[in-house]
Each structure stands twice: as structure tokens, then as C-alpha cells.
Amino acid sequence: xxxxxxxxxxxxxxxxxxxxxxxxxxxxxxxxxxxxxxxxxxxxxxxxxxxxxxxxxxxxxxxxxxxxxxxxxxxxxxxxxxxxxxxxxxxxxxxxxxxxxxxxxxxxxxxxxxxxxxxxxxxxxxxxxxxxxxxxxxxxxxxxxxxxxxxxxxxxxxxxxxxxxxxxxxxxxxxxxxxxxxxxxxxxxxxxxxxxxxxxxxxxxxxxxxxxxxxxxxxxxxxxxxxxxxxxxxxxxxxxxxxxxxxxxxxxxxxxxxxxxxxxxxxxxxxxxxxxxxxxxxxxxxxxxxxxxxxxxxxxxxxxxxxxxxxxxxxxxxxxxxxxxxxxxxxxxxxxxxxxxxxxxxxxxxxxxxxxxxxxxxxxxxxxxxxxxxxxxxxxxxxxxxx
Numbered sequence: 102x103x104x105x106x107x108x109x110x111x112x113x114x115x116x117x118x119x120x121x122x123x124x125x126x127x128x129x130x131x132x133x134x135x136x137x138x139x140x141x142x143x144x145x146x147x148x149x150x151x152x153x154x155x156x157x158x159x160x161x162x163x164x165x166x167x168x169x170x171x172x173x174x175x176x177x178x179x180x181x182x183x184x185x186x187x188x189x190x191x192x193x194x195x196x197x198x199x200x201x202x203x204x205x206x207x208x209x210x211x212x213x214x215x216x217x218x219x220x221x222x223x224x225x226x227x228x229x230x231x232x233x234x235x236x237x238x239x240x241x242x243x244x245x246x247x248x249x250x251x252x253x254x255x256x257x258x259x260x261x262x263x264x265x266x267x268x269x270x271x272x273x274x275x276x277x278x279x280x281x282x283x284x285x286x287x288x289x290x291x292x293x294x295x296x297x298x299x300x301x302x303x304x305x306x307x308x309x310x311x312x313x314x315x316x317x318x319x320x321x322x323x324x325x326x327x328x329x330x331x332x333x334x335x336x337x338x339x340x341x342x343x344x345x346x347x348x349x350x351x352x353x354x355x356x357x358x359x360x361x362x363x364x365x366x367x368x369x370x371x372x373x374x375x376x377x378x379x380x381x382x383x384x385x386x387x388x389x390x391x392x393x394x395x396x397x398x399x400x401x402x403x404x405x406x407x408x409x410x411x412x413x414x415x416x417x418x419x420x421x422x423x424x425x426x427x428x429x430x431x432x433x434x435x436x437x438x439x440x441x442x443x444x445x446x447x448x449x450x451x452x453x454x455x456x457x458x459x460x461x462x463x464x465x466x467x468x469x470x471x472x473x474x475x476x477x478x479x480x481x482x483x484x485x486x487x488x
Contacts, residue, residue: 121284122161122284122285122350122365122366123160123161123162123284124161124162124163124164124243124281124282124283124284124285125156125161125162125163125164125283125284125285125286125287125362125366126163126164126165126166126274126277126278126281126283126285126286126287127149127153127163127164127165127166127287127289127362128165128166128167128168128270128271128273128274128286128287128288128289128340129149129165129166129167129168129169129289129356130168130270130288130289130290130291130356131168131169131171131172132290132291133145133149133289133290133291133356133357134146134167134168134169134172135169135172136357137291139172139175139176140172140173140176141169141172141173141176141200141201141204143204143208145356145357146204146205146208147208148359149289149356149362150205150208150209150212151212152360152361152362152363153165153209153248153362154209154212154214155363156362156363156366157212157214157246157248161366162243162281163248164239164243164248164249164251164277164281164283165205165248165249165250165251166251166252166270166273166274166277167201167205167250167251167252167270168252168270169197169201170193170194170197170198170201170252171190171193171194171197172197173196173197173198173200173201174192174193174194174195174196174197174198174200175193175197176197177196177197177200178192178193178196180193198218198220198252201252202216202218202250205250209248214246214247214248215245215246215247215248216247216248216249216250217242217247217248217249217250218250218252219235219238219239219242219249219250219251219252220251220252220253220254221235221251221252221253221254221273221276221277222253222254223393226276226280226391226393227391227393227394228394229388229394232280232388232391235280236280236281239251239277239280239281240281243281251273251274251277252270252273253270253273269336271288271336271337271339271340272336272339272340272343274286274288274340274344275339275340275341275343275344275351276343276391276393278344278347278349279343279344279347279349279382279387279388279390279391280387282381282387283344283349284349284350285349285350285351285352285365285366286340286341286344286349286350286351286352287351287352287354287361287362287365288337288340288341288351288352288353288354289354289355289356289361290334290337290353290354290355290356291355291356291357292334292353292355293308293354293355293358293372294308294309294310294352294353294354294355294371294372294373295308295309295312295319295322295323295334295337295338295353295373296308296309296322297309297322298322308372308373309322309373310370310372310373310374311373311374311375311376312341312373312374312375313376314378315338315341315342315345315375319338320335320338322334323335323337323338334353337353341353341375342488343390343391343392344375345375345376345377345378345379346378346379346390346486346487346488347377347379347381347382347386347387347390348377348379348380348381348382349377350374350375350376350377351374351375352365352371352372352373352374352375353372353373353375354371354372354373355371355372358371379487382486386486388433389433389446389447389448389486390446390486390488392435392443392446394432394433395433395434395435395446396426396427396428396429396432396433396434397424397425397426397427397428397432397434397435397453398424398425398434398435398436398437398443399416399421399423399424399425399434399435399436399437399449399456399479399480400421400422400423400424400425400437400438400439400441401416401420401421401422401436401437401438401439402420402421402422402439403438403439404420405417405419405420405421406420406438406439406444408420409436409444409445409485409487410444410487413482413487414482415477415478415479415480415481415482415485416436416445416447416478416479416480416485417463417464417477417478417479418456418459418460418461418462418463418464418467418479419461419462419463419464421456421460421461421479422439422460422461423460424453424456424457424460425453426452426453426454426456426457427452427453427454428449428452428453429452429453430449430450430451430452430455430475431448431449432448432449432452433446433447433448433449434446434447434448434449434480436480436485443488444487444488445480445485445486445487445488446485446486446488447480447481447484447485447486448480448481448484448485449479449480450475450476450478450479450480450481450484451475451479455471456479458470458471459471459479464477464478465477
């Protein structure tokens with residue numbers, strides 16, 4: 102059950118002396134950028150840019166994952182009819198991205214800060230080499246004291262092309278967070294955070310100020326998607342799960358609140374805090390954690406799931422119940438419990454055909470069954486990351 106009893110309903114600010122947020126990813130949703138209208142609200146954007154500039158002057162690294170390109174394109178083209186076919190949305194994104202970046206460029210120029218457009222697709226991050234190239238570019242931009250403005254490349258990323266589209270900027274922001282080893286991910290929306298109920302329908306709904314564990318009840322509280330943007334609270338919870346599993350704190354907060362970004366970096370209790378669930382992970386494990394490169398999956402029994410989660414042990418063939426492939430030795434795979442819930446990702450020491458042969462058996466029988474063996478573990482704990 103969710104940890105939302107009374108102690109978590111009260112303010113639990115992180116002490117300012119404990120705050121070590123040096124690298125921050127800020128995701129700004131469409132409803133924030135447009136202030137609920139059908140066009141960019143430059144006053145809102147100016148306020149947010151001013152806050153980022155203030156953090157930048159303090160020597161912090163800030164990356165922005167920005168929605169709003171499609172809404173901006175629709176306004177620039179004077180299109181009022183809601184068309185949702187993909188080619189037309191690509192047209193809107195292509196037009197809107199230009200004007201969105203122009204707005205950011207002009208606003209940051211007032212603070213003598215250079216911005217850099219960065220467009221990514223799922224394919225860029227699924228490939229290990231592409232992941233490292235994207236990482237190196239973003240880190241180089243931060244070293245040059247530029248502010249990257251990141252968005253999904255909607256002009257080429259479509260849902261019909263399998264494995265290309267990430268789908269929403271909430272999850273993209275979590276991927277970018279893991280990509281650059283950020284300390285804090287801030288998801289700015291038009292709500293104050295995660296509530297016990299939909300505050301638009303239930304005025305007595307209370308803000309949940311801290312969530313230590315994202316479980317089924319928390320997911321149910323997330324509700325449905327937003328109206329103007331692709332994402333909603335559901336995708337923000339998904340993003341929070343991914344980022345916290347990589348060792349990053351996450352906050353969902355109201356982007357319209359005065360000095361919200363500055364306040365969060367000073368340790369103020371704003372929005373809903375999702376503390377990191379693990380220590381910082383190395384880059385290779387962060388890449389596995391994204392789930393973009395997974396080639397297959399393994400389902401394990403309750404005993405193996407417990408050994409992985411609680412005892413931090415390797416995955417042995419005896420605990421494997423089902424294999425979904427095909428995949429090769431050295432591929433990244435998902436590890437799921439008996440209910441199909443993904444509990445870990447890892448690099449497999451055996452291909453799917455081998456595992457089909459040895460699953461359910463003790464490790465000492467591997468060579469007997471295969472005629473060779475690459476070790477007693479199907480996934481060694483050093484090549485495994487828990488969710």
C-alpha cells in the first residue's frame with residue numbers, strides 16, 4: 102500500500118544544508134507554457150527563464166525538457182481544428198519547434214546565456230553508442246555553460262515506426278536525467294503536485310508532499326492524461342519511477358508558483374517529492390535502466406524475486422520460470438516477477454535458447470545440458486539494476 106499516512110501528508114522539507122543539487126533537469130509542460138491558452142505565454146516563460154538564469158549564475162547546470170512545440174505550431178499556422186493524424190502533428194511540431202526555440206533564445210539572451218536545441222528519439226538512446234554520443238554532447242554543452250533545450254524529434258519519431266518514439270516529454274525528461282547523471286528532476290505542471298484525489302473535482306483533496314515508494318495505490322492516484330499535452334500525472338509517475346531508480350530526486354510542482362525552481366534548490370517543501378531510491382548508478386546501469394534497449398524478458402519465481410530485491414543476489418537458472426526472446430548473450434533484458442511486473446534489468450550471460458534449456462535447473466547442471474557454460478549466473482549482480 103502507498104505510504105501516504107499522516108506523516109507524509111505534512112511538510113517534510115529537505116534541510117537546505119543537505120541540498121546538493123548541482124545538475125538539474127527541468128521539464129516544462131504545455132499547460133504551463135501556454136498558461137492554459139492556445140499559445141505560448143511569454144510572461145510565464147520569462148519568469149521560468151529568469152529562474153533558470155539565476156541558478157545558472159550560481160554555477161549550477163540546468164537542462165530544460167520543453168513541451169509546447171505542437172501547440173505553438175498550431176497557433177502559428179492559425180489552425181483551430183483538432184487534427185490528430187501523425188503527419189499533421191509532425192507539421193505542427195516542425196513549425197512550432199522553430200518558434201519555441203526562438204522564444205527561448207530571445208528570453209535567455211537577456212541574461213547573456215546561450216541555448217542549444219537538442220532533439221532526440223528513442224532510437225538515439227536505445228543504441229549504446231548513440232546513448233554515449235548524446236550524453237557526451239549534452240555534457241559538453243553544460244561544460245560550455247550553455248542551456249540545452251531538449252525535445253523529442255517529433256518530425257521523425259512516430260508511433261508507427263516501432264522502437265522510435267518515446268511518446269511524452271515526462272519520460273523523455275527522466276531519460277535525459279539518467280543520461281547526464283542529474284541530481285534533481287523537476288516536473289513542472291499546472292497542478293501543485295500529486296493529490297489524494299483530483300483537485301479539480303474534489304476541493305478537499307490533499308497534497309501528498311512526499312512519496313517514498315511508488316506502488317499500485319500511487320499509480321492509481323495519478324489519474325488520466327492532460328488535455329493539451331500528451332502527458333499527465335500518470336506519465337509523471339512513470340518518469341519519477343525511472344529517475345528515482347537511477348539515484349535522482351524528483352519533484353512534481355506547480356510551474357506557475359513564484360520562484361518555484363529557486364525554492365526547490367534551496368530545500369523548500371514545494372510540490373510532491375520523490376526521493377531517490379538508490380545511490381547514484383554508473384552510466385552503464387543507467388543505460389540499462391532506461392529500458393529502451395531491452396531485447397527480451399525473463400519471468401522468475403517468488404524466491405528468485407526475493408533474492409534479487411532483498412538479498413541483492415545474482416539471477417540463477419533455478420529461479421527462472423519463463424523466457425521471452427529471442428535475445429543473444431550480452432543483450433539487455435527485463436526481469437519480471439510472477440505477475441509480470443518488471444523488477445530489474447540486466448545483461449544476460451546466455452542467449453534465450455540456452456536459458457530455455459537450463460531454466461529451472463541448478464547451476465551445476467548448466468555445462469551438462471549445454472556442453473559449455475559462461476558462469477553459474479544467468480544475470481550476474483554486477484550486470485543487474487533493480488527498479
